[in-house]
Amino acid sequence: MALLEIRKVSRRFGNLKALDDVSLSIEAGEFFTLLGPSGCGKTTLLRLIAGFDEPDSGEVLLDAQPLAGIPAEKRPVHTVFQSYALFPHMTVAQNVAFPLQMAGKHPEEIGRRLGEVLEMVHLADKAQQFPNELSGGQKQRVALARALINKPRLLLLDEPLAALDAKLREQITSELIALQRDVGITFVFVTHSQQEALAVSHRVAVMNGGRVEQVGAPEQIYGFPRNRFVADFIGTINLLPVEVRVAGGDALRLVANGLGEIVSTPVAEASTGQRGAYAVRPERVRIFSAGDVCELDNHFQGTVNEHLYLGDVTVYKIALDNGAVLEALLANSTSGRTGFLERGAVVGVGWHRSAGVYLRD
Amino acid sequence: MVRWSEWAGTVAPGFICVTESRQAGRSPGPGENLQKWLVSLPPTLFLLAFLVAPALLMVVASFQQVGDFGGLLPVLENGQSTLSLEAYRFFFxxxxxxxxxxxxxxxxxxxxxxxxxxxxxxxxxxxxxxxxxxxxxxxxxxxxxxxxxxxxxxxxxxxxxxxxxxxxxxxxxxxxxxxxxxxxxxxxxxxxxxxxxxxxxxxxxxxxxxxxxxxxxxxxxxxxxxxxxxxxxxxxxxxxxxxxxxxxxxxxxxxxxxxxxxxxxxxxxxxxxxxxxxxxxxxxxxxxxxxxxxxxxxxxx
Structure with a gap:
């Protein structure tokens, strides 16, 4: 039995379907991420779990117990808010001890736990400071400590890294992963940043327009997006419009207008004559000299349009014969590489049949 | 809509404080200083004339004596000070x-x-x-x-x-x-x-x-x-x-x-x-x- 079970939950605000028949189950000990653009319903879902809102239909179960009618203050679910929502008139210690006081714990136990938790988030020396005396990262850690101290069954994190600068975000991301591993509490993390989601999560649910588009491990979501939205939202991907020529057998044979055949791995939902898109990640596309013999299943000729030097890699934009522009990544550490490919140079591009996926419209 | 906090700020008139440039974390230039003075001069003058000066007059009056037909005796009469603590004595x-x-x-x-x-x-x-x-x-x-x-x-x-x-x-x-x-x-x-x-x-x-x-x-x-x-x-x-x-x-x-x-x-x-x-x-x-x-x-x- 999953720790948290969301069953066919819908929520409307006027004409807006914020959540549309959402079902998810989250296992104990999991670091689960709700990922999607703003307005996709991820925050609405979080508020339903926390108890600030109730679904119009469907139910939310925690430990197999329905949460309906249980107010937020009675749920063993704590939240780290995007704005941190630290109490400005209380010190760090008072903020962090608040949930224990609410739970009516003995002062002695509060003191002991407070010490442990502040130690854990490296804030022991800031105990007597007020929130406005802390840096963004420190506030973030106070919010985390406060939400964790009473050992909730579930910790909800609402875009907790959004207000931090890039360097700090990376550091706190690592801290979050370590923290979740150490405390063993189930985390439900909401973000619109696919990088964060891929970096921290055991599993990710990609949401769009109030629906769950795909649930899976980060490498599944990234490597095998189930539809165009997921493919496009996560990372960069090349999408070529195609038509299915042969659906059965051990290979899916597609045809791209003006380009020729593309061989792909078979998918169940493909049928002959169907229209769709073929998706392949830039780092899976190889570039080679135009004249070379290529053993890759799919290979085409193209012209270098431009390149973007990003330090660790260079992104080449290559125009294919049918006019489509393909992005290909070349690691700058690649051996034998001497300079950039000239604009206008004719090159070959190719990829293995398992490198891309077919997405039906 | 009027910000009521500004309005409520009239509790302590006379303490006019232009802090904007300080909040911005840079030192004000000479032009800005002049601007500050120009902005706060009229209310300052007004309050000096109609709040501070009357209050000081009141302090002096509290030590003066009642004139023959109401009003106040002059502070100096025949080269002698007429100031006294009589009003305070009366009160206490x-x-x-x-x-x-x-x-x-x-x-x-x-x-x-x-x-x-x-x-x-x-x-x-x-x-x-x-x-x-x-x-x-x-x-x-x-x-x-x-x-x-x-x-x-x-x-x-x-x-x-x-x-x-x-x-x-x-x-x-x-x-x-x-x-x-x-x-x-x-x-x-x-x-x-x-x-x-x-x-x-x-x-x-x-x-x-x-x-x-x-x-x-x-x-x-x-x-x-x-x-x-x-x-x-x-x-x-x-x-x-x-x-x-x-x-x-x-x-x-x-x-x-x-x-x-x-x-x-x-x-x-x-x-x-x-x-x-x-x-x-x-x-x-x-x-x-x-x-x-x-x-x-x-x-x-």
Missing amino acids: GDWIYAEIFLRSFLVATATTLLCLLLAYPLALLIATGGKRHRDLLVLLVILPLASNFLIRIYAWMIVLGPAELLYTPFAVIVGMVYVHLPFMILPLYTNLESHDPALLEAAQDLGAGAWTRFWRITLPLSLPGVWSGSALVFIPVLGMFAIPELLGGTRDILIGNLIKEQFLDNRDWPLGSTLSILLTAAVLLLAWLAAWAGRPRRGRA
């Missing part, structure tokens, strides 16, 4: 003045507390209610101020008269609370409206019920509003003479009446000045005590 020589002072402070305290009790729930309601009705409700709060103060007090005489409550301490308190209620509601509303709703959600999320949320979050955060509202009610009530005169009985006179009497009826300007100065001193002492009691402290866990 009779219990009646201390009693009136005490009664005035009691009335002001009662009025402030009643205003607070009535205003807090209303301010909270306006601040947390729907945004659509907010402006209308605030307008309703200030609407009574649009009609003349004396007319409103006369209206109370018509209301309280038949109920045989006129000319009682009760009538004085009713009038005081009625007139000063908006001055408590507005700063409280401004304060409560500025609270981050996420704080209450966080408190609830962490296990606090509705009452605990109020006592631990809303109330402590609203204290600045409570203080400024209380100052806006307490200080004017202390000096109020019209309401006790119209609604109160002969035994209900307050310091305001006493001061007015010295200047207009008894023509004893030195005593009137002395009473005014002692009242101001008492209010300043109280304000200082309040600031001291509410000073930021290091919290303990």
Whole structure:
């Protein structure tokens, strides 16, 4: 039995379907991420779990117990808010001890736990400071400590890294992963940043327009997006419009207008004559000299349009014969590489049949 | 919409402080300094001429003596100083003045507390209610101020008269609370409206019920509003003479009446000045005590 079970939950605000028949189950000990653009319903879902809102239909179960009618203050679910929502008139210690006081714990136990938790988030020396005396990262850690101290069954994190600068975000991301591993509490993390989601999560649910588009491990979501939205939202991907020529057998044979055949791995939902898109990640596309013999299943000729030097890699934009522009990544550490490919140079591009996926419209 | 916090800032006129460039974290250039002076010069001059100078005159008057036909004796007569402590001696020589002072402070305290009790729930309601009705409700709060103060007090005489409550301490308190209620509601509303709703959600999320949320979050955060509202009610009530005169009985006179009497009826300007100065001193002492009691402290866990 999953720790948290969301069953066919819908929520409307006027004409807006914020959540549309959402079902998810989250296992104990999991670091689960709700990922999607703003307005996709991820925050609405979080508020339903926390108890600030109730679904119009469907139910939310925690430990197999329905949460309906249980107010937020009675749920063993704590939240780290995007704005941190630290109490400005209380010190760090008072903020962090608040949930224990609410739970009516003995002062002695509060003191002991407070010490442990502040130690854990490296804030022991800031105990007597007020929130406005802390840096963004420190506030973030106070919010985390406060939400964790009473050992909730579930910790909800609402875009907790959004207000931090890039360097700090990376550091706190690592801290979050370590923290979740150490405390063993189930985390439900909401973000619109696919990088964060891929970096921290055991599993990710990609949401769009109030629906769950795909649930899976980060490498599944990234490597095998189930539809165009997921493919496009996560990372960069090349999408070529195609038509299915042969659906059965051990290979899916597609045809791209003006380009020729593309061989792909078979998918169940493909049928002959169907229209769709073929998706392949830039780092899976190889570039080679135009004249070379290529053993890759799919290979085409193209012209270098431009390149973007990003330090660790260079992104080449290559125009294919049918006019489509393909992005290909070349690691700058690649051996034998001497300079950039000239604009206008004719090159070959190719990829293995398992490198891309077919997405039906 | 007028920002009521700015409006409430008139509690302490005369302390004009242009801090914008300092907040921006750079030192002001010479042009900016000049600009600051130009901006603050007119109000400064106004207050010097019509607040500071009269107050100083009052201090001098409190040591002067009553002239033959009211007014004041000149400070120097035949090369001899006429200054004396007589007015102060007079004040401290009779219990009646201390009693009136005490009664005035009691009335002001009662009025402030009643205003607070009535205003807090209303301010909270306006601040947390729907945004659509907010402006209308605030307008309703200030609407009574649009009609003349004396007319409103006369209206109370018509209301309280038949109920045989006129000319009682009760009538004085009713009038005081009625007139000063908006001055408590507005700063409280401004304060409560500025609270981050996420704080209450966080408190609830962490296990606090509705009452605990109020006592631990809303109330402590609203204290600045409570203080400024209380100052806006307490200080004017202390000096109020019209309401006790119209609604109160002969035994209900307050310091305001006493001061007015010295200047207009008894023509004893030195005593009137002395009473005014002692009242101001008492209010300043109280304000200082309040600031001291509410000073930021290091919290303990």
